[in-house]
Amino acid sequence: MANIDQAEGLRRMLATPKPRVFTFLSALKDEEKSAMLVNLGVSLARQGQQITILDARSRLNSVGAWLNAQNDMSLLDVARQQRTMQEAIKIVAAGLSVAVLSRESSMLSGLSAETSRQLAKVFDVVAQRADLVVVDVNVDEYDAFPLAALDHSELVIQVSSDPAAIKNAYGLIKRLSSRLGRRSFSILVSGVSEREATLIYTNMAQAASRYLAVPLNYIGYVPEDDHVRKAACLGQSVIDAFPKARASVAFSRLATQLVHSARSVMSFEGVPELGVGLGI
Template structure:
């Protein structure tokens, strides 16, 4: 049986070794297909930019990125926390140029046992150190909590589509997180929209969030609707690899650039 026993010296050594990894937690108000395409292509774009990228599936149900990529054969982070598997068994390399890991192999839930919760937090912290950038596919539970409490200190990005239902859902997500964590900034990524349409969505949401929640929204840009995205997904590839000149590919490279610049700014 694999051991994941942290003593104080080892835990301190691991926490202080190297720069602090960047963790971006995505909460999506878009369709599962749109969310999956965004995560895959963001991961691939960051990989092309020279970053080691890990996508963590921390969803509560069965529609997370690990399931969508059929990357469900490896161990889960919860198994590591229970001393059932090693951390190396969790990480799966994908042909698109990034790695994938999963919180659980089934519906996720908050760990109620305090010792198990601490070990899960420790496992997450060490897993995050395995990559330059961790991108988390997350959901909120019924009490508006994340499955991993450490995600509350990450950079939270809300994905929204250019339609009324998605916009309403995105605002509800921001309101729920704000109600649980208190006032904090959020980033907004608009998908399936032109730059002009995305700017309108962002400005409207930013105005409402500021007026009614006293919340500041930052723009992460946009990704247009592009048939090349579906074609690339059917090929099992990222659009930035299969169709590098497509409009969506250009947008994802810009998005990756924003993430990298944010990483550099924080490191400095």
């Protein structure tokens, strides 16, 4: 009987879907990244998902500030038993919550081994409670994340048509590949048309494959749309304020893509090498 119970428990464990963690890095300005993450978070919640956005940057223009998260109630405080999990996670709307990793990003350097272990456990609890975790983060001077668990998450790079942004994004992929080994990265293109996004991705994917032996995945694009700015001025997401806007449609499509096929790869074999150059 014990062996049967153990086998059944193992089957249930294997059948339980693991939480998906999407780690977002960007070659764009802080406010552009934060606006994208807020709108994406709302769109994901609209898909019926329980979404937690984690601000691991703790800056004036990071996503936590946009969502009015309180820096003095962070996951690091929970790890140090100075706050409860309930205090550290703010409910923004139905299906959407936000948490801050630490009061200041500098507090994450030089943590003791025990505090680092406790913070990792706290993050695991947060991830298990959500369907999807969206992480707003930068790498440090050693191209490392503040949480080791993010090394194994879905890494998404936000880029635009600006040649400098594309070059910076490619450089980031190169450095992370050097540290993490060969693995895939997902590309999200902002402020462009679908055709421009395809060309930008194609060039980046060809260069990454040729020079780094690194596969890139295309997860979508968000067009330039002034409705995003107007919605922000109203204190709303674009999908709430202007549901028919082009950006709203794009965010809904992107959310569906992340929910149903996070690792899907669009093949562009045979596509000519056109678009924006990488400067390499």
